[in-house]
Amino acid sequence: MKRxxxxxxxxxxxxxxxxxxxxxxxxxxxxxxxALLDAQMTMDEIDLVLxxxxxxxxxxxxxxxxxxxxxxxxxxxxxxxxxxxxxxATTVCAGAHHVASGLFDRVLCIGFEKQEEGDTGAILSGxxxxxxxxxxxxxxxxxxxxxxxxxxxxxxxxxxxxxxxAVKARQNARKNPYAHLKLDITIQDALNSRMxxxxxxxxxxxxxxxxxxxxxxxxxxxxxxxxxxPVWIRAMETAHNEQFExxxxxxxxxxxxxxxxxxxxxxxxxxxxxxxxYFDVFEIYEPxxxxxxxxxxxxxxxxxxxxxxxxxxxxxxxxxxxxxxPSGGVLSTNCIGASAMLRxxxxxxxxxxxxxxxxxxxxxxxxxxxxYGGTNWTVMTALSRTLDD
Amino acid sequence: METKTxxxxxxxxxxxxxxxxxxxxxxxxxxxxxxRDKKKLLGSPCKTCNKVFWPxxxxxxxxxxxxxxxxEIGPLGTVETFTVVAYAEPIHPRPAPFIYAVIRLDGxxxxxxxxxxxVEIDQVRIGMRVKPVFxxxxxxxxxxxxxxxxx
Numbered sequence: 001m002k003r004x005x006x007x008x009x010x011x012x013x014x015x016x017x018x019x020x021x022x023x024x025x026x027x028x029x030x031x032x033x034x035a036l037l038d039a040q041m042t043m044d045e046i047d048l049v050l051x052x053x054x055x056x057x058x059x060x061x062x063x064x065x066x067x068x069x070x071x072x073x074x075x076x077x078x079x080x081x082x083x084x085x086x087x088x089a090t091t092v093c094a095g096a097h098h099v100a101s102g103l104f105d106r107v108l109c110i111g112f113e114k115q116e117e118g119d120t121g122a123i124l125s126g127x128x129x130x131x132x133x134x135x136x137x138x139x140x141x142x143x144x145x146x147x148x149x150x151x152x153x154x155x156x157x158x159x160x161x162x163x164x165x166a167v168k169a170r171q172n173a174r175k176n177p178y179a180h181l182k183l184d185i186t187i188q189d190a191l192n193s194r195m196x197x198x199x200x201x202x203x204x205x206x207x208x209x210x211x212x213x214x215x216x217x218x219x220x221x222x223x224x225x226x227x228x229x230p231v232w233i234r235a236m237e238t239a240h241n242e243q244f245e246x247x248x249x250x251x252x253x254x255x256x257x258x259x260x261x262x263x264x265x266x267x268x269x270x271x272x273x274x275x276x277x278y279f280d281v282f283e284i285y286e287p288x289x290x291x292x293x294x295x296x297x298x299x300x301x302x303x304x305x306x307x308x309x310x311x312x313x314x315x316x317x318x319x320x321x322x323x324x325x326p327s328g329g330v331l332s333t334n335c336i337g338a339s340a341m342l343r344x345x346x347x348x349x350x351x352x353x354x355x356x357x358x359x360x361x362x363x364x365x366x367x368x369x370x371x372y373g374g375t376n377w378t379v380m381t382a383l384s385r386t387l388d389d
Numbered sequence: 390m391e392t393k394t395x396x397x398x399x400x401x402x403x404x405x406x407x408x409x410x411x412x413x414x415x416x417x418x419x420x421x422x423x424x425r426d427k428k429k430l431l432g433s434p435c436k437t438c439n440k441v442f443w444p445x446x447x448x449x450x451x452x453x454x455x456x457x458x459x460x461e462i463g464p465l466g467t468v469e470t471f472t473v474v475a476y477a478e479p480i481h482p483r484p485a486p487f488i489y490a491v492i493r494l495d496g497x498x499x500x501x502x503x504x505x506x507x508v509e510i511d512q513v514r515i516g517m518r519v520k521p522v523f524x525x526x527x528x529x530x531x532x533x534x535x536x537x538x539x540x
Contacts (some may be wrong), residue, residue: 023414043453058410081419119407132401321407 001100003386006223006230008216010345015180015211016319018116024058025070028112031212031338032072035108039216040226046216048104049073051169051227054092055082056126058118084127085285085373086238086334087111088213088341093236095217095380105219111341112212120208127374129243133254137323141205141289145197148290151251152199157308159199159295165289166203166331172318173328177358180209182334204289211335213342220387231348233389234366234382237266241376251294252304259298259370262378266368267300271383275300279382280348280364282316282324283343284353285372286331292324292347295370308357323360340371351385363389371378391441416445420461428533432462432497443497463494468517471533473510488513491536504536512539513516 013019013032019027028051036043049071051064060066064073064080071078083090088111095109101129121139128137151157173179183189185203193202223230239262256264263275272278282299286292293307301322302310310316316324325331327346330339347367349355366389370377406438413421416433423429424472433445433456440451447456472482481487493500505513507522519537527533 020412021415023412026414026447056407059407069446069448070452072453074450118409122405122407128407134403181509223491248433304540307451 001096003100003102003222004220005096005099005217005233006152006220006227007233007344007383008218008227008230009035009037009041009217010213010225010348011038012178012213012338012342012345015209015335017180017207017209019114019210024063024112024114024117025061025067025112027069027070027210027295028067028110028212028214031112032070032108032110032268035214035216040354041106041216043072043128046072046076046106046108048093048107049076049078049094049327050087050095050098050107050109050110051162052080052081052083052341053113054084054087054088054120054123057120058114058117059123060375064115064147071330072108072189077104084377085336086286086340086371086377086379087337087373088339089236089285089332089344089369089371089379089381092215092217092233092341092344092381093214095240095367096233096236099217099219102219105222106215109217109341110212110214111338113335113339114210120168121156122254133243138200141197141200143204143374144288144291145200147251147294148199148288151290151294154251155305155308159191159201160187161293161308161311162194162199162204162289163187165286165292166190168205168317169289169310169325169329169331172358174324175318176327176332178211178333178355179213179328181207181328182332200288200290206330206334208234209333209334209335211338213338215269215341215345215347215348228353228354229253231351232239232367232384232387233377234384235263235266235269236381237269237377238379239265243375246325251297255263257298258376259295259378263299266380266382271360275368278322279325279366279368280339281347281360281367282322283347283350284324284329284370285340285343285378286325286329287334289331291330291372292331296324299368299370318358318362321362323362326355326358326360328358340373340379343369343371343381347383351383391471416459420445424533425529428464428527430463430494430521431459432494434458434460438510441459441496442499443494444501457466460496462496464521465540466492466494466519466521468505468513468519469511469517470491470515471505472537473513476527490519490537492519496534503531503534505538506536507538
């Protein structure tokens with residue numbers, strides 16, 4: 001990067017299915033004030049505001065204008081970003097690029113969603129192709145269901161394995177005061193939960209959450225003079241697939257699909273030989289349990305076909321050697337516009353050793369985060385504790 | 390210019406219908422309950438900026454301060470600018486012709502668009518004093534004010 005970029009502060013709201021007490025601007029404002037407080041900064045010091053959410057999810061266009069009193073962007077430079085599920089990570093990525101370019105020194109990035117206020121199922125069908133897909137579309141479950149049945153058929157994984165992911169996520173969420181689904185569930189509970197679309201059950205899917213996350217990015221000079229524990233953004237990478245490339249659901253495909261390509265490019269940039277040795281914690285975007293198992297493989301945390309063995313052996317637990325989503329992840333909290341940003345912020349908290357009860361057991365110097373969105377888009381961000389890491 | 394094609398261009402019909410339900414928040418909730426139950430209009434004062442906002446809000450747009458108090462404003466106001474909508478569209482809230490005016494309520498420093506009615510179009514002028522006509526059955530909606538009319 002042209003200039004080094006650090007996360008110098010951040011904050012999130014408590015995430016929940018209902019936030020009847022606030023409007024969208026007030027909810028966004030909660031996260032912004034927490035981020036400013038964390039960075040020991042005033043709104044006057046911010047020179048760019050980037051706002052991200054899922055396009056039209058609340059049935060509101062130009063949310064950067066309507067929410068301006070909440071974001072603090074009045075009279076400042078700023079823009080709105082909408083890249084679907086990845087938007088929180090894209091917003092951080094855009095913020096980092098703005099700082100790295102040398103044009104801005106202190107950038108406020110915000111991601112939010114107030115899912116209860118919009119017709120999110122209807123709007124999500126707008127993600128499907130209007131000619132070929134929309135008449136058949138119905139939210140996101142089916143997508144993951146087809147990926148999951150391919151995974152089971154290819155590698156012999158069972159419903160018990162996805163249930164293990166469901167339990168890990170919600171038990172981790174119980175250690176995270178901000179998480180939405182803090183469920184004390186067992187594998188049997190997950191297996192008994194309502195079938196949505198084979199083999200995806202209710203507890204295999206993420207919830208619809210309301211919430212916001214905000215982060216402040218700064219250049220090296222500002223970060224070193226103003227921040228006690230800057231977390232450095234070391235590399236970012238984005239990759240897409242096309243909606244009708246069906247073989248992304250064939251988990252045995254040899255083709256370079258988005259998540260593998262993106263990880264490979266990022267690892268090459270950083271000189272990563274083995275991601276399991278290189279990174280100490282992973283915060284990944286898993287809207288469904290099965291997606292987590294497949295991402296393990298795509299990220300190179302294990303060989304193809306061995307993702308379900310990782311969860312079986314407990315390796316990705318908070319106390320395990322490859323902790324994945326100690327925060328509870330998207331399976332426990334999905335305020336979509338904030339979800340991918342929460343991955344980055346939660347990873348930053350791990351590096352700062354300020355994650356509280358869900359701080360992983362091992363020391364954390366480096367973290368990898370991912371965003372995921374339809375139709376098969378990922379944004380990955382690598383963080384480190386120092387510029388020497 | 391008409392483009393000639395060797396095929397018959399085909400159009401695919403698709404519709405998206407989406408509902409929305411919006412929680413009005415700290416200032417908005419108090420505003421809507423007050424208009425519904427008492428026909429009283431509330432604005433949000435910012436002491437730092439010496440401004441009163443209408444529509445109300447709980448954060449000052451200018452200084453980012455938190456606004457916790459609300460004050461009664463109006464109900465009388467002044468036309469700041471207006472237009473006459475002469476064409477009809479299905480999306481329009483009223484049949485044409487109708488008058489849109491930006492009205493600044495007494496005690497407020499900002500104006501908001503609403504309808505103007507019970508007035509001859511050629512009698513409308515900037516600076517005209519107006520008052521709200523409230524709906525008989527109020528639901529907690531900005532259309533609990535049906536329209537404004539001259540004093």
